[in-house]
Amino acid sequence: MLGxxxxxxxxxxxxxxxxxxxxxxLTIYGLYGRRGGGPLPVSVLIEMLGDxxxxxxxxxxxxxxxxxxxxxxxxxxxxxxxxxLSPRTLELVNEGDERIFAPYRVTPGSPWVLAIFSxxxxxxxxxxxxxxxxxRLGFGxxxxxxxxxxxxxxxxxxxxxxxxxxxxxxxxFTGDYSSETDMRARVAQWWDLDALAAQIAEFMDYYxxxxxDWTAEVGEDPEAALAASTADLRRDAFRxxxxxxxxxxxxxxxxxxxxxxxxxxxxxxxxxxxxxxGVHALIAPMAEAHAMSLVEKAAAA
Numbered sequence: 177m178l179g180x181x182x183x184x185x186x187x188x189x190x191x192x193x194x195x196x197x198x199x200x201x202l203t204i205y206g207l208y209g210r211r212g213g214g215p216l217p218v219s220v221l222i223e224m225l226g227d228x229x230x231x232x233x234x235x236x237x238x239x240x241x242x243x244x245x246x247x248x249x250x251x252x253x254x255x256x257x258x259x260x261l262s263p264r265t266l267e268l269v270n271e272g273d274e275r276i277f278a279p280y281r282v283t284p285g286s287p288w289v290l291a292i293f294s295x296x297x298x299x300x301x302x303x304x305x306x307x308x309x310x311x312r313l314g315f316g317x318x319x320x321x322x323x324x325x326x327x328x329x330x331x332x333x334x335x336x337x338x339x340x341x342x343x344x345x346x347x348x349f350t351g352d353y354s355s356e357t358d359m360r361a362r363v364a365q366w367w368d369l370d371a372l373a374a375q376i377a378e379f380m381d382y383y384x385x386x387x388x389d390w391t392a393e394v395g396e397d398p399e400a401a402l403a404a405s406t407a408d409l410r411r412d413a414f415r416x417x418x419x420x421x422x423x424x425x426x427x428x429x430x431x432x433x434x435x436x437x438x439x440x441x442x443x444x445x446x447x448x449x450x451x452x453x454g455v456h457a458l459i460a461p462m463a464e465a466h467a468m469s470l471v472e473k474a475a476a477a
Contacts, residue, residue: 200419201225205261289333313332413460
């Protein structure tokens with residue numbers, strides 16, 4: 177596992193997964209820019225990303241790109257240029273929380289949703305966009321223009337496609353699958369389970385021991401851990417949690433909550449989920465305390 181030793185007396189190692197500035201900035205805004213942080217000045221982003229090992233020029237460049245893409249909007253506050261999530265991005269981030277943090281595993285026999293699209297030949301780029309978006313939303317491909325997922329992802333998918341200007345090409349139908357065929361074999365045909373398993377395995381490579389490590393460090397009580405934490409430990413929690421969440425947030429989309437009975441034996445998804453939520457409960461409060469301390473320091477300057 178790649179990482180940096182943090183502190184002299186502690187054994188926590190901070191993994192260093194290969195993540196881009198833009199990915200981390202979006203995570204930071206999702207965590208800290210919607211509540212007490214509000215619009216964040218570039219100076220705060222530079223300090224936060226500096227904690228994560230990135231330099232100031234790269235952060236400024238990433239902010240400019242996100243602004244150009246309409247992900248961030250600039251606002252003036254007390255003569256200081258600050259940035260906040262655009263309304264469209266904020267809606268997508270709020271929707272993402274529903275997938276990232278909510279229970280989502282369905283049981284055999286639950287209804288399915290079909291997404292059927294038809295795009296004119298002259299608009300092949302839209303066809304490619306639809307395939308990409310449906311894959312990211314956790315749909316499997318049953319055939320040309322026919323995609324399937326557990327029905328719980330339907331409303332989020334409709335909102336995402338509408339935000340991308342793709343909703344007019346797609347019709348959604350919900351119902352049961354009545355075939356007596358082996359669903360495990362069907363699911364393996366419709367979804368790229370190898371690619372999904374590889375993503376889960378990558379997450380486990382970086383964070384498979386994280387719950388054990390942090391529990392050994394701070395115990396099992398998040399409130400007690402926060403109360404006893406030092407500034408250095410809160411900074412370490414921030415450095416650990418933001419990249420971990422950035423890696424994690426892709427998985428609940430790619431795996432739309434398929435029943436375990438339909439997945440290969442030994443599927444690592446439930447274990448990865450147990451680890452993420454265990455670490456989330458322990459260190460997210462400490463990470464937020466560090467982030468808010470940077471926001472407050474900038475406001476007082």
